[in-house]
Each structure stands twice: as structure tokens, then as C-alpha cells.
Amino acid sequence: DAGVTQSPTHLIKTRGQQVTLRCSPKSGHDTVSWYQQALGQGPQFIFQYYEEEERQRGNFPDRFSGHQFPNYSSELNVNALLLGDSALYLCASSLSLGAGGPYNEQFFGPGTRLTVL
Amino acid sequence: AQSVTQLDSQVPVFEEAPVELRCNYSSSVSVYLFWYVQYPNQGLQLLLKYLSGSTLVKGINGFEAEFNKSQTSFHLRKPSVHISDTAEYFCAVSEKGADGLTFGKGTHLIIQP
Numbered sequence: 001d002a003g004v005t006q007s008p009t010h011l012i013k014t015r016g017q018q019v020t021l022r023c024s025p026k027s028g029h030d031t032v033s034w035y036q037q038a039l040g041q042g043p044q045f046i047f048q049y050y051e052e053e054e055r056q057r058g059n060f061p062d063r064f065s066g067h068q069f070p071n072y073s074s075e076l077n078v079n080a081l082l083l084g085d086s087a088l089y090l091c092a093s094s095l096s097l098g099a100g101g102p103y104n105e106q107f108f109g110p111g112t113r114l115t116v117l
Numbered sequence: 118a119q120s121v122t123q124l125d126s127q128v129p130v131f132e133e134a135p136v137e138l139r140c141n142y143s144s145s146v147s148v149y150l151f152w153y154v155q156y157p158n159q160g161l162q163l164l165l166k167y168l169s170g171s172t173l174v175k176g177i178n179g180f181e182a183e184f185n186k187s188q189t190s191f192h193l194r195k196p197s198v199h200i201s202d203t204a205e206y207f208c209a210v211s212e213k214g215a216d217g218l219t220f221g222k223g224t225h226l227i228i229q230p
Contacts, residue, residue, distance in 0.1 A: 004160070031216065033216065033217065033218075035218075035220075040222075040223075041222055041223070042121075042123075042207050042209075042220030042221050042222045042223050043161070043207070043218070043220045044220070045217040045218060045219065048216055048217060055216075056216065056217050058217060090160060090161065092161075094216065103149050103166070103168055103211070103213075103216075104216075105163055105166070106163075106216070106218065108153075108160035108161040108162070109160050110158075110159055110160045111160055
């Protein structure tokens with residue numbers, strides 16, 4: 001059983017460009033969450049997708065958007081890149097609340113390291 | 118809003134010695150509490166979680182943590198560390214009913230031979 005996979009592994013962009021990161025959830029999972037982890041910091045919650053809709057969002061600007069496909073895979077899009085967007089972007093998948101109990105563990109992928117020059 | 122404070126950015130400890138990594142949280146509602154480990158160039162792996170019930174929870178790799186509601190703490194402990202425990206450790210909280218995790222800044226556990 002493949003766990004959470006993310007692509008690409010590394011990415012280099014310049015300021016003002018747009019980027020798309022991809023995530024395939026663990027088999028059987030229907031919920032995908034995205035986190036940004038700046039160097040030396042803990043991950044910060046960006047948003048969560050369930051049933052192809054954004055269900056919850058952290059404190060990130062509208063430049064950050066996402067999508068979830070019918071097969072539960074997900075994309076994270078960042079527009080108008082800033083130097084401060086350089087970070088490791090983590091995807092986590094889980095079962096929706098209620099499907100497996102009061103809380104369902106989030107399984108994390110290895111991340112995509114984005115460098116903005 | 119909830120927040121997590123990990124009081125130590127780095128903790129050096131000798132191999133086979135005990136270790137405690139400290140975590141305090143703040144929230145206006147009940148929360149779930151977690152400890153994750155991140156090895157170099159890898160994603161996060163769940164060590165243990167507190168949802169309800171016994172305040173002492175045991176996790177993988179010999180780690181355990183104790184939830185203290187009055188002190189709003191969830192400290193991680195291991196009685197005897199190994200070189201392979203060298204990693205970054207993150208404490209996290211989630212408000213019940215919401216899945217987004219709020220993480221602390223992490224504690225780098227350094228095991229000295």
C-alpha cells in the first residue's frame with residue numbers, strides 16, 4: 001500500500017510565477033490537508049479538502065488555492081510567488097471525521113521543497 | 118485561536134539517558150494533542166496522540182506523554198534514548214471537530230554518544 005505521495009520533490013521558481021504541487025492520498029483516504037513548513041519552523045495549516053470542496057482554511061492569502069479531484073488526489077496552487085513562499089509543502093491525508101472515530105490520523109507525505117528566487 | 122509552545126528549540130542528551138521534550142498549548146475549547154517526529158528529508162510520523170481517557174499515553178519507539186489539563190501541557194518522555202532518536206519533534210493540537218493541526222516550532226533532539 002503506497003502511502004501519501006507528492007510531486008515534484010523539488011521545485012525552483014522565480015518571484016511572480018505560479019506553481020502547482022500535487023498530492024495523492026493514502027489508499028482509502030478521502031480528505032487531504034496541506035501544510036507549509038518554512039525552514040526551522042513547524043508546519044502551518046493551509047487548507048483541507050473533502051468531497052472536492054475546501055472545508056477548512058488556515059491564515060493564508062487567496063494566492064493559495066487548491067483543488068480536489070474525484071479520485072481524492074489534490075493540487076495546491078500558489079500565484080504571484082514571493083520569496084517568503086520558499087518552504088517545504090506537506091500534504092496529509094485522512095479519513096473524514098466520523099468515518100473512523102472521533103479523530104482520524106493524518107498521514108503525511110515526504111513534501112515538495114519549493115525555492116523561490 | 119489555539120497555539121502551541123515548545124519550550125526548547127534544541128535538547129542535547131547522551132545515549133541511553135532519559136529525555137523530556139516540553140510542550141504547552143493554549144485553546145479556548147477542548148483539544149486533541151499529538152506528537153510527531155520528522156527525520157531528515159522525510160515527512161511527519163505520528164508518535165502518539167491524546168484524545169480522551171487516561172492522561173498517560175504510550176506511543177511508538179518507547180515514547181510516552183502525559184496530558185496535564187491544569188498546566189495545559191503535554192510533555193514527551195523516553196526513559197532511554199538511542200542514536201536513532203535523533204530527529205525533529207513537533208507537538209500539535211487540534212480542536213475537536215476540526216481537523217487542521219496547529220504545530221509548535223519543533224524541538225531538535227540531539228543524541229550524543
